[in-house]
Amino acid sequence: MHTFLSYILFAAGIGAVVSQAVKYLRVAQREHYLPTFVTKFALRWSTSSLLNTVLFLLSAISLLLSSLGYIWTFPAAAALFVSPWGLTWRGQTSPLKWTRRLKTTALTTLLIISALTSAIFVGTSLETTDVALVICAFLMPAILDLTLFILTPIEKQLASKYVNAARTKLQKINPINVAITGSYGKTSTKTYLAHILEKNYQVLASPKSFNNKAGLARTINEGMTFSTEVFVAEMGTFGAGEIRNMCSWVVPKIAAITAVGPVHLERFRKIENIAQAKAEITEKAEVVVLNTDSSYLAKLAAALEKTGKKIIKVSAEDEKTDLCIKTDTGDSLSDETQKSQWSLFSAGAHLADIDAANLSGGVVPINLAVAMAIALELKCPLETIILALRDLPQASNRLNIETLPDGTILLDDTYNSNPAGAAFALSRLELLGSDSTKKIIVTPGMVELGPQRKIANEKLGYEAAKRATHLVVVKNTNKKSILAGAKKYQSESGKNMVIKTVPDRKQAVAFVKAILAPGDVVLYENDLPDHYP
Numbered sequence: 001m002h003t004f005l006s007y008i009l010f011a012a013g014i015g016a017v018v019s020q021a022v023k024y025l026r027v028a029q030r031e032h033y034l035p036t037f038v039t040k041f042a043l044r045w046s047t048s049s050l051l052n053t054v055l056f057l058l059s060a061i062s063l064l065l066s067s068l069g070y071i072w073t074f075p076a077a078a079a080l081f082v083s084p085w086g087l088t089w090r091g092q093t094s095p096l097k098w099t100r101r102l103k104t105t106a107l108t109t110l111l112i113i114s115a116l117t118s119a120i121f122v123g124t125s126l127e128t129t130d131v132a133l134v135i136c137a138f139l140m141p142a143i144l145d146l147t148l149f150i151l152t153p154i155e156k157q158l159a160s161k162y163v164n165a166a167r168t169k170l171q172k173i174n175p176i177n178v179a180i181t182g183s184y185g186k187t188s189t190k191t192y193l194a195h196i197l198e199k200n201y202q203v204l205a206s207p208k209s210f211n212n213k214a215g216l217a218r219t220i221n222e223g224m225t226f227s228t229e230v231f232v233a234e235m236g237t238f239g240a241g242e243i244r245n246m247c248s249w250v251v252p253k254i255a256a257i258t259a260v261g262p263v264h265l266e267r268f269r270k271i272e273n274i275a276q277a278k279a280e281i282t283e284k285a286e287v288v289v290l291n292t293d294s295s296y297l298a299k300l301a302a303a304l305e306k307t308g309k310k311i312i313k314v315s316a317e318d319e320k321t322d323l324c325i326k327t328d329t330g331d332s333l334s335d336e337t338q339k340s341q342w343s344l345f346s347a348g349a350h351l352a353d354i355d356a357a358n359l360s361g362g363v364v365p366i367n368l369a370v371a372m373a374i375a376l377e378l379k380c381p382l383e384t385i386i387l388a389l390r391d392l393p394q395a396s397n398r399l400n401i402e403t404l405p406d407g408t409i410l411l412d413d414t415y416n417s418n419p420a421g422a423a424f425a426l427s428r429l430e431l432l433g434s435d436s437t438k439k440i441i442v443t444p445g446m447v448e449l450g451p452q453r454k455i456a457n458e459k460l461g462y463e464a465a466k467r468a469t470h471l472v473v474v475k476n477t478n479k480k481s482i483l484a485g486a487k488k489y490q491s492e493s494g495k496n497m498v499i500k501t502v503p504d505r506k507q508a509v510a511f512v513k514a515i516l517a518p519g520d521v522v523l524y525e526n527d528l529p530d531h532y533p
Contacts, residue, residue, distance in 0.1 A: 006130070009073050009074070009077075009130035010130050010133070012073065012074060012077035012078070012081075012130065012134070013073070013077055013130040013131075013132075013133025013134050013137070014133060015077065015081050016076075016077040016080040016081050016133065016134050016137035017113060017133050017134075017136055017137045017140070019080065019081045019082075019089070019137070020080055020137045020138075020140035020141075021106070021109060021140055021144075022089045022096065023084075023087050023088070023089060024038050024041075024042065024140055024141050024144050025096065025102060025105065025106060025109075025144065026087075026089075026091055026094065026095075026096045026531055027041045027042075027087075027141075027531045028102075028105060028144055028148060029096065029097065029099075029102055030094050030529055030531045031531075032238065033101065033105065033148050033151075033152075033155070034148065034238065035145050035146075035148040035149040035152065036145055037145075038141045038142075038144045038145050038148070039141040039142055039145050040266075041141070041531065041532075042084075042140075042141035044477075044532075044533060045083075045084035045086070045087055045533050046083075046084060048084065048086070048476050048477075048533030049085070049086070049476060049533070051085050052083060052084045052085055052086070052533075055079045055082065055083035055084065055085065056079075056083065056084075058075060058076070058079040059075075059076045059079040059080050059083065059134075059138055060138070062074075062075040062076035062079065063076045063131070063134060063135060063138060066131045066134075073130050073131055073134055076134045076138070077130075077134050077137070080134065080137045080138060084533070086503070086533060087530075087531065087533070088530070091529075091530055091531065092506075092530055093505070093527070093528075093529045093530045094529035094530055094531055101155065104151065104155075105144070105147055105148065105151060108147045108150065108151060109143060109144055109147045112143055112146065112147060113133075113136045113143060116132070116135075116136050116139075116143070117132040117133055117136055118132075120132035120135060120136075159213065159214055159217070162214070162217045162218070162221060163213060163217045163249065165217070165221055166216065166217040166218075166220035166221050166249070167249040169220055169221065169224060170220055170224070170231070170249065170250065172226075173224055173225075173226055173228055175204070175224070175228045175229055175230055175231045176229065176230045176231070176253050176254075176378065177231050177233060177250055177251060177252045177253055177254075178193070178230060178231070178232045178233065178252060178253065178254045178255075178256070178374060178378075179233045179235050179246075179247060179250065179252035179254070179255045179256070179281050179285070180193070180232065180233070180234050180235065180255075180256045180257075180258065180370075181211075181234070181235045181236065181237070181243060181255075181256070181257055181258070181278050181281045182256075182257050182258030182259045182260070182278065182291075183258075183259050183260050183261040183262075183263040183264075183274060183278070183418065184258070184259050184261060184263060184416070184418050184420060184421050185258035185259050185364060185366070185367040185370075186211070186234050186235075186236070186258050187208075187209055187211075187234060187395045187398065187415075188363075188364065188367045188394070188395045188398050189256065189258050189367040189368075189370050189371050190205055190206070190232050190234045190395075191205075191393055191394070191395045192363075192367065192368055192371035192372075192392060192393075193205075193232055193370075193371040193374055193375060194232050195388060195391075195392060195393055196371060196372070196375045196380065196385055196388045196389075197230055197232070197375060197378065197380065198388075199380065199384050199385075199387075199388050200378075200379075200380050200384065201229040201230045201378070202227045202228055202229045202230070203228070203229070203230045203231075203232060204219070204220075204223050204224050204225075204228045204230070204231050204232070205231075205232040205233075205234075206219045206232065206233050206234050207219065207223075209234070209236070210234070211233075211234040211235055211236035212236060212242070212246075213242070213245065213246055216233055216235075216246060216250055219233075220250075230378070231250070233246070233250050233252070235247075235250075235281060237264075237277050237278070237280075238264060238267050239267060239268070239277065240273070240276065240277050240280075241277075241280070242277070242280075243277060243278070243280040243281050244280040244283065247280065247281060247283065247284050247285075248284075251284050252281065252284060252285045253285065253286050253287065254285060254286070254287045254288075254289065254374055254377060254378070255281040255282050255284075255285035255287070255288050255289070256281075256288070256289035256290070256370050256373075256374060257278050257279070257281065257282070257288075257289075257290055257291065257297055257300075258291055258366070258367055258370055259291055259294055259297075259366070259420065260274055260275045260278055260294050260296040260297060261274075261294075261418055261419065261420055262274075262418070262419065262449050262450070262452050262456070263418050263448060263449070264448050265448060265449050265450030265451070265452060265453075266448050266449075266450045267448070268450075269450065271296070272296075275296040275297075275300070279300055282300070282304060282309070285309075286309075286310065287309075287310045287311075287312065287377055288301075288304055288309060288310070288311050288312070289311075289312045289314060289370055289373045289374055289377070290311060290312070290313055290314070291314055291315070291366050291369075291370060292313040292314070292315055292318070292321060293315050293316060293317050293318070293366060298313075301313055312373050312377060314366065314369040314370050314373045315366070315369065316365040316366040316369060319345040319348050320345075320347060320348045321345075321346075321347075322346060322347065322373065323344070323345075323346055323369055323372060323373045323376070324344070324345040324346070324369065325342055325343070325344055325345075325354065325365040325366070325368060325369045325372075326342065326343045326344075326345060326365075327342050327356070327365055341353050341354065341355060341356060342354040342356045342365065344372075351382065352382060352386055354386065354389060355389075355390075358389065358390050358391075358392075359389065359392060360392070360394045360399075360400065360401055362394055362398060362399030362400055362401055362411075362413070362428065363392065363394065364399075364424060368389075368392075372385055395415075396415070397412055397413070397414045397415035397527075398413065398415050399411060399412070399413040399421075399424070399425050399428065400412040400413075401428070401432075406518035406519070407518050407519040408516060408517075408518060408519060408520050408521075408522070409432050409433065409520075409521045409522070410522050410524070411425060411428060411429060411432075411521070411522065411523040411524065412524055413425045413523065413524060413525050413526070414524050414525075414526060414527035415527075416526065417443070417445070417446045417525055417526030418446060418449075419446070419449075419456050419459070419460075422446065422460055422463075422525055422526075423463070425523055425525055426441075426463050426464065426467050426523070426525075428523075429441065429467055429468070429521060429523045430467045432521045433519060433520065433521040434519070436519075437517075437519045437520050437521060438469045438470055438515065438516075438517065438520040438521070439467060439468045439469050439470070439520070439521045439523075440468060440469065440470040440471075440472065440512055440515075440516075440520065440521065440522045440523070441464045441467075441468045441470070441471050441472065441522075441523045441525060442472040442474060442505075442508045442509075442512060442522065442523070442524045442525065443460065443464070443471075443472070443473065443474065443482070443523075443524075443525040443526055444473070444474040444475045444477060444478060444505075444526055444527065444528040444532070445457040445460060445473070445477060445478025445479075445481065445482050445526065446460065446478065446526060447477060447478070447528065447532065453478070453481070454481045455481075457478040457481035457482050457485065458481045458482070458484050458485035458488070459485055460482060460485060460525075461473075461481065461482035461483060461484065461485025461486040461487075461488075461489075462485035462486065462488055462489045463485075463489075464482070464485075464486060465485070465486040465487075465489035465490055465493075465495065465497055466489055466493075466495075468497065468523075469497055469498065470497065470498040470499075470500070470515070471486055471497060471498070471499045471500070472500045472501075472502060472508045472511060472512065473499070473500070473501045473502070474501075474502055474503075474504065474505055474508050474527075474528070475503065475504065475528055475532060475533060476503075476533050477528060477532050477533055479501055483499065483501070486499060504530065505527055
């Protein structure tokens, strides 16, 4: 082969490898370096549009034909350099961050590619390594998953020194540990609780969504002092055993579960598995606070009571539980935000009234009930708790409601989305504005619902069409399901509404700004990072 041409082919192979590596390293980072998830996202992208399907097939067929002649390497390399179309190198909502762990992953991947390229070259009759490089580019998602599988035990060992340091510090300071988990609502509940407890204690709460082993260790190592009296630890999980591991060194005096729902079903497969994983938080706790409006948690409460453990049942429906916040809103609520007074009950007895006019419209009563129950268990006076609600903070991007000077109302529920949370957000939207104002929903739908994703997003589209005048569907991930639900409602009701599909949030915001008028209401429900198609 001509030397100049061989250099070009080699450069094409290198370009394809680098492009694929950078794109899918970002996916690996966003998906918490979990093995198999890079390949799952690659398959999702390959079928996300006709163009990406064509690019995938072009690269595969060209590689097969490369055995007939080196010239077929060019279209394969070109297709892999640009594919999947829409998954960028740098990213906007989820930019690549060259952390120590990412650099380790990249270097290990490079070593594996070098070994594979050499093996393919030596084991075949190829004149150059270009085809071997392009094969590695084509297999990049699987190679990255192999890298993550190899590195997982090593990373666990590296992280152990930070956990050990946090464990030692925690034992020396010995604060009251409060652990909170739940399929949803845990961050808001943690935020409410920390605010309430600050009136009586020196409190440290894990920030933002620092809810895994590394996040808790960092919180303790960097933020805990000898004046800390209460440590509020949010605990999340992607699999069985994670919460049990965290509770082995952050041993909770009080544990709480806010909800069990179909979140992370792609990982857990069944909602019963989610319930079991969340229940791990109760094993070492002296006191357990449970939202018994959830059937799974009601069963857990009954089982734990038989063991003699102290159980505090909370509800937003049953006044006979240990603590219940009743809003009595129902479907008849007609005022602009919510009923101005909520009622607090314990074992059927009325304890107090809560002035809900001071609360953000995004405050979910059951989350507040869990936080208040924990505060009461820690001997905070009820009067102090009620006073603390006057300036109750709201966790960012969890149905934050803002009214602009012209009367336009923005509902920011972009942090995450699940069936229960989306239903609550839609109920808030329905109460705001008037019959003459536009009600706009902007959403990419919900993910990580496993086999329930299609049905859940169809329902989201149906309910959105029922309540909104405009529906803006972002990205392709759930577009078909959301549109199917919206069109079903339109067909049944005869209602006309504006439906717009856009490829990204930037274009969605531009569309909303173009049609927005004073007094309109806009709900941004979820915001998928751009490693989703």
